[in-house]
Amino acid sequence: MNARRGVRRLIPICLALWMMVVWMAANVEGTALSPRVAGATQASPAGDVEKGRVALTQVCQGCHGGGIMRMLEVRKKSAAEWRDTVYRMIGRGAQVFPDEIEPITAYLVATAGQGRPPATSAVPAAEGGRPRSAAAGQEPLDAEASAILARRCRLCHDLAKATTKPASAESWDAIIDRMVILGASVTAAEHQTLSEYLAGLKK
Amino acid sequence: MNSQKPVAHVPPTDAEPHAVPPQSAGAAPVSRRDFLAATAATGIALGAGTSVSALAQTSAGSTPATAGAAQGAVSSALPNGESFEMYDGTAAGAVLAQLRAAGVRMIFHTNTSGFGPFWEAIDRAGDVQVINVTHEGHAVSAAQGYAMASRSLGFFFGSGAGVGNSMSSLYCAWKDRVPMLVTYSGGELAAQGKDEFESWDDQLRPTEPFTMWTASLLTDEMPEIIRRAIRFACGPPSGPVTLVWGNAQPGERVRTRIDKIDMASARHKFRAAPDAIQQAARWLAEAQHPMFVVGPEVTEDGATADLLALAEKLSVPVTDTEDDLYANFPTDHPLYLGQLRALRYPRQTDLVIGFGESFKRRRPQPGTPTVHVSHDPDLLGRVYPVDLAIASDVRLAIRDLSDAIDGLLTRDRVARIRASRLAEVSAVTVQLNKSKEIARDAFFNRSPLSWERVGFELDRMLDKNAVIVPELGTQAYKLLNQFKFGGDNKLKFGRTIGSALGWGVAASFGVNLALPDRQVVALQGDGGFLFGQSEALWSISRYEAPMLLVVMNNHLYNETRARNMNGGGRLFEAGRDYNGYLGDPNVDFAKIAEAYSLRGEKVKTVSELVPALERALRSMRDGKAVLLDIEVEEDGPSLTNATWYQRHSIAEIQRKSRAV
Numbered sequence: 020m021n022a023r024r025g026v027r028r029l030i031p032i033c034l035a036l037w038m039m040v041v042w043m044a045a046n047v048e049g050t051a052l053s054p055r056v057a058g059a060t061q062a063s064p065a066g067d068v069e070k071g072r073v074a075l076t077q078v079c080q081g082c083h084g085g086g087i088m089r090m091l092e093v094r095k096k097s098a099a100e101w102r103d104t105v106y107r108m109i110g111r112g113a114q115v116f117p118d119e120i121e122p123i124t125a126y127l128v129a130t131a132g133q134g135r136p137p138a139t140s141a142v143p144a145a146e147g148g149r150p151r152s153a154a155a156g157q158e159p160l161d162a163e164a165s166a167i168l169a170r171r172c173r174l175c176h177d178l179a180k181a182t183t184k185p186a187s188a189e190s191w192d193a194i195i196d197r198m199v200i201l202g203a204s205v206t207a208a209e210h211q212t213l214s215e216y217l218a219g220l221k222k
Numbered sequence: 223m224n225s226q227k228p229v230a231h232v233p234p235t236d237a238e239p240h241a242v243p244p245q246s247a248g249a250a251p252v253s254r255r256d257f258l259a260a261t262a263a264t265g266i267a268l269g270a271g272t273s274v275s276a277l278a279q280t281s282a283g284s285t286p287a288t289a290g291a292a293q294g295a296v297s298s299a300l301p302n303g304e305s306f307e308m309y310d311g312t313a314a315g316a317v318l319a320q321l322r323a324a325g326v327r328m329i330f331h332t333n334t335s336g337f338g339p340f341w342e343a344i345d346r347a348g349d350v351q352v353i354n355v356t357h358e359g360h361a362v363s364a365a366q367g368y369a370m371a372s373r374s375l376g377f378f379f380g381s382g383a384g385v386g387n388s389m390s391s392l393y394c395a396w397k398d399r400v401p402m403l404v405t406y407s408g409g410e411l412a413a414q415g416k417d418e419f420e421s422w423d424d425q426l427r428p429t430e431p432f433t434m435w436t437a438s439l440l441t442d443e444m445p446e447i448i449r450r451a452i453r454f455a456c457g458p459p460s461g462p463v464t465l466v467w468g469n470a471q472p473g474e475r476v477r478t479r480i481d482k483i484d485m486a487s488a489r490h491k492f493r494a495a496p497d498a499i500q501q502a503a504r505w506l507a508e509a510q511h512p513m514f515v516v517g518p519e520v521t522e523d524g525a526t527a528d529l530l531a532l533a534e535k536l537s538v539p540v541t542d543t544e545d546d547l548y549a550n551f552p553t554d555h556p557l558y559l560g561q562l563r564a565l566r567y568p569r570q571t572d573l574v575i576g577f578g579e580s581f582k583r584r585r586p587q588p589g590t591p592t593v594h595v596s597h598d599p600d601l602l603g604r605v606y607p608v609d610l611a612i613a614s615d616v617r618l619a620i621r622d623l624s625d626a627i628d629g630l631l632t633r634d635r636v637a638r639i640r641a642s643r644l645a646e647v648s649a650v651t652v653q654l655n656k657s658k659e660i661a662r663d664a665f666f667n668r669s670p671l672s673w674e675r676v677g678f679e680l681d682r683m684l685d686k687n688a689v690i691v692p693e694l695g696t697q698a699y700k701l702l703n704q705f706k707f708g709g710d711n712k713l714k715f716g717r718t719i720g721s722a723l724g725w726g727v728a729a730s731f732g733v734n735l736a737l738p739d740r741q742v743v744a745l746q747g748d749g750g751f752l753f754g755q756s757e758a759l760w761s762i763s764r765y766e767a768p769m770l771l772v773v774m775n776n777h778l779y780n781e782t783r784a785r786n787m788n789g790g791g792r793l794f795e796a797g798r799d800y801n802g803y804l805g806d807p808n809v810d811f812a813k814i815a816e817a818y819s820l821r822g823e824k825v826k827t828v829s830e831l832v833p834a835l836e837r838a839l840r841s842m843r844d845g846k847a848v849l850l851d852i853e854v855e856e857d858g859p860s861l862t863n864a865t866w867y868q869r870h871s872i873a874e875i876q877r878k879s880r881a882v
Contacts, residue, residue: 081564086789093790094859106661107857110674110700114559114566116653117660 063125071126074119079108084204088170091131101127164216167209172198188218306481313441314339314472316480318347320445321403324452324483326375327351328735330365332358334381336407339472353735353765358384360728360758362391362462366400367691367732370715374485375401375452376732382408382466383420385428391728394720395462396432398547399518399598401455401489402462403448404429409438409466429464438469445480456488459598460522489522494595494614494622501610502575502593503626506536511568512575513559514540515586518719519578519597521548525617529577530709532624533557535636537643538575541565543584545719550578552709556648560703562586567650578616581606595619658703669827670855673697673774676831677704680743680772681712683835688741689713691733693726693750694774695781697857701745701774713740724753727771731758734767741770741842748775748804749782751811759818759849768842771815771849776856777805784858797863805865815849825852 063071079087096104102124109115115123168182186194191214195205205213309319318340321329328351329344344350355361358380369376376395380388385406395402409425426436435454439447451463506512520529529551533540540551541562551558559565562584574586575593585606586592594601594608595616602611612619627636665672681704690705690712692698698717707714715733718725730744746755751773762769783802787794812822821841825834831852838848856864 077566078564089789093794094788103664106664107700109657109661110665110672110703111696112560112563112699112703114564114654115657116566117657120657120660 063122063129067122067125068129069126070119071122071124071129074115074123075126078113078115078119078123082113086204091127092169095131095133096127097133098124098128101132161216164212167205167213171203171205171209171213182217182220184217186218188214191217304482306479308477309445309480310477311475312339312343312472313439313444313470313474313476315343315346316444316476316478317439317448317472318343318350319480320448321375321377322347322350323445323480324375324448324488325485326377328353328368328372329377329379330355330361330368330732331378332356332361332380332384332387334384334407336381336467337379337472340379353761355728355761356757357754358387359389359391359724360755360761362388362395362402362404363725363728364732364735364758364761365402365404366391366395366398366725367715367729368736369400369402369732370398370729371689371713371733371736374736375403375455377403377405379405379467380407381420382406382425382468385425389428389432390720390722390724392429392432392462392464394718394722394725396434397720398718399457399460399522400462401452401457401460403451403455403465404433404462405439405465405467407466408468410468411438413468425466425468426464429462432462433464434459434461435463437463437465439465439467441470441472441474442476442478444470444476445478449481449483452483452488456485456490457598458489459600460489489597491523491615491618492597492613493618494612496622498610498612499619499622499626502595502612503623503630505573505591505593505610506538506575506623507627507630509573511571512536512538512573513565513568513571513586514538515562515574515576515579515581515584516540516542516550517545517577517579518547518550519616520550523578523597523616523618525577525620526550526708528617528620528624530555532620532627535624535627535640537640537647539567539647543579543581545580545583546714547716547719549707549712549714552707552711553703554706554711555709556644556651559647559651560654561699566654567647576608577620580604662704665855667828668855670776670853671825671828671831672855673700673857674704675828676772676774676852676854677701679831679835681705683832683839684712684743684770685741686711687713688743689715689733689737690743690745691716691726691730692745693717693723693729694745694747695749695779696784697747697774697780698745700857713737723750724755726750727755728758728761730769730771731762731765731767734769735765741839742767743770743772746771746773747780748773748777748809748811749779752804752809756814756818759815759820759847762847763818763820766845767847768845769847770838770842771847773811773849773851774854775811775851776854777808778802778856779804780856780858783856783861787859787861794859794861797861797866798868799861799864799866800868803865803867806867811849811851815847821846821848823848823850825850827853 075087083090102120104127105113105115105120105123109120192210195203195210195213198205307323309316311319314337327349330353332355344352353361353364355364358378361378361380362376365376365378368374378388388404392404406425408421410421413421414423426433430436434457435451437447437451447465451465455461455463514529514533516529520526529540532538533551534557537557539557539559540555541559542550543562546561559567565571571586571590573591573593575595577595578597580596580601581594582605592606592608593610593612594603594606595612595614596602597613597615599613602608602613614622631639662672662674662678666675666678668675677700680701687710690702690707692702692714693716694701702714705712705714716726716729718729726746727744730742734740734742759771761767762771779802783799786802787799793799810824812824815822821838823834823837825831834850838850841848
């Protein structure tokens with residue numbers, strides 16, 4: 020009997036909690052909630068975001084190439100809007116599996132959700148390192164190289180790892196060449212800037 | 223005396239030597255496998271890209287017997303000497319007689335004077351239908367649509383002053399490799415340098431980039447030039463030929479030879495070197511994750527059924543590219559993967575075989591071993607360095623490859639590969655189709671209507687064998703991916719690979735002329751329709767083509783806005799799109815249809831769609847075309863001021879002038 024009373028007491032509490040979640044989600048997203056949307060408005064586990072990033076890399080770059088990072092910099096959307104975008108891309112033929120729809124949405128929200136700052140500044144600095152030529156007056160190279168890294172490389176690569184990899188300029192040349200063969204869109208000038216910058220980082 | 227009738231049969235003493243070497247005449251029928259084995263035993267080894275076996279070649283003018291030889295059924299019968307007739311009549315009549323000898327019974331025209339003798343010949347012949355179209359560009363596109371759907375020759379005659387009007391359509395026909403003769407009045411050499419009325423020097427020079435040949439019709443050689451023009455138009459590669467009438471005297475009497483031309487075998491067919499086929503077969507047998515990329519030549523060579531059979535034999539997944547002019551493979555087949563873009567399967571393709579696909583728009587991942595099969599030697603390895611280039615009629619290559627596989631793998635082995643790979647591919651395509659349904663359902667009941675919903679309802683409500691002629695931007699696939707194309711499903715012609723807007727309405731009309739028993743549907747965007755297409759409705763109305771024209775109206779050049787604004791920037795921030803917005807004036811496309819005595823209807827909400835389609839289908843059954851102006855969603859970057867455009871008003875300037 021006591022247990023049943025306990026359960027009865029819990030019902031209004033659960034109901035209130037559920038309503039609070041719904042209210043928060045509705046206010047955050049500003050959209051009507053369908054079960055699918057409700058699920059996605061809760062904080063996405065890091066694993067989902069990472070799964071979404073991997074799927075996005077495999078699916079979206081086929082058509083959008085490196086331009087997708089630029090799009091994410093300028094297009095900030097709510098979860099519902101990003102989910103619609105994913106649906107629309109599926110309609111166009113993007114090969115997204117059903118269990119990837121929410122992770123991709125989660126990644127897009129984490130990267131380009133409403134209220135997110137521009138992503139160009141998100142390139143991690145090499146820990147404790149400075150570019151070889153980063154003496155006074157060389158900051159423009161940092162900024163330019165960082166922007167190229169963000170634009171061309173970040174979608175597929177963990178930049179913290181890339182910027183701590185010890186390699187010569189020649190090795191970076193070869194690595195970037197390999198990336199270009201695999202589909203990365205890097206101009207000759209960007210190539211030179213990147214290899215000089217990455218080789219000059221103290222690692 | 224009817225001057226159009228042949229006056230005599232002349233023995234073929236001057237007949238061209240046919241292409242079958244003596245040893246094939248009188249030989250017993252040879253199976254493809256025997257042919258492969260025999261030719262392989264001779265040690266014939268031809269380099270990639272030049273792999274044309276002389277033994278198997280036939281010429282455009284070959285008889286059915288020699289054409290059959292290319293497909294393995296060698297006939298012992300010599301030509302019977304009835305491959306041509308003699309003609310006595312006007313020079314213009316000789317042109318018509320040669321066209322009729324090539325099976326042409328429908329020709330396209332845009333108003334001009336100066337074709338009196340040709341009209342006379344048409345009237346005497348009594349079995350040639352002239353289709354009047356009110357603009358040279360539309361007429362050429364209608365002829366293209368007709369040629370594509372009927373697999374015959376498109377023929378146009380019109381004014382030399384209309385060369386410019388027809389250029390965009392010529393370009394599209396050339397991009398699509400459609401055999402056509404496009405002829406114009408004028409072009410007289412005697413007018414050179416004089417800047418005469420409706421004249422300029424070298425009249426056909428502007429058409430040269432988009433034609434297989436340009437020439438002048440000459441009084442005494444009318445049929446010979448037409449025959450040669452058909453030869454150039456059919457290729458391969460095939461495409462338009464332009465001719466001028468101005469150097470001939472069409473009304474003069476001529477006595478000349480008219481050659482019979484079988485359009486079904488007019489395109490040269492040639493077969494791949496056996497060693498190249500064997501090499502491709504060995505690779506295909508060994509590959510763990512092969513993939514077929516298919517292009518327009520599959521349909522052009524009548525190879526769709528053979529392709530399906532080969533793909534199913536080893537459960538090889540099939541993909542295509544944006545240059546999907548035709549439905550070459552059933553899109554609802556478990557082996558169909560969609561377009562060659564970011565494919566999720568196979569992740570590590572170890573062999574790509576391209577059948578009749580140019581790889582101009584998409585290409586396999588760098589480093590993937592690639593075999594390229596094309597009936598156009600000029601295309602082989604042109605934009606993508608391939609490992610094995612095979613010049614061959616695509617259907618013959620597929621059949622030979624299939625036979626070669628049979629020679630390499632036991633039936634049990636084939637069955638095992640087929641079963642295991644089918645399970646793997648199907649698992650992927652089932653999941654992808656599920657995603658497609660989820661995405662479609664998400665927008666199912668929204669207004670303005672989603673492209674997916676419109677496509678879903680059209681596919682559901684139209685006949686299974688309806689014909690779709692799309693001309694839409696990048697939004698198109700949201701609509702088209704809802705259709706089941708290919709195999710026993712719907713046919714598709716377009717979008718033209720040329721992508722020049724203004725093609726689709728006239729082309730779909732031409733398709734309907736060729737396929738009068740099918741439902742034909744033109745899919746247009748509001749932007750594309752506004753590229754001067756409404757006049758094509760005149761011909762649709764005049765010739766009672768009971769088509770459905772769908773205008774997907776989002777008041778926007780959606781693709782352009784997306785491309786311009788996706789990367790952000792100052793104009794994106796300010797919401798200043800200089801060329802995207804179309805909603806002012808807000809064109810009522812339904813009323814345009816009504817102006818041409820067709821039915822027109824606007825569809826604004828999701829609840830109106832199905833009833834409107836039901837009414838449209840009833841009207842089509844009753845013989846009247848319908849235009850549905852459907853309000854659909856826009857897609858892409860949301861601008862702060864989506865309806866902005868750079869305003870300019872002459873009326874306002876006048877008002878200000880008057881005020882001063």
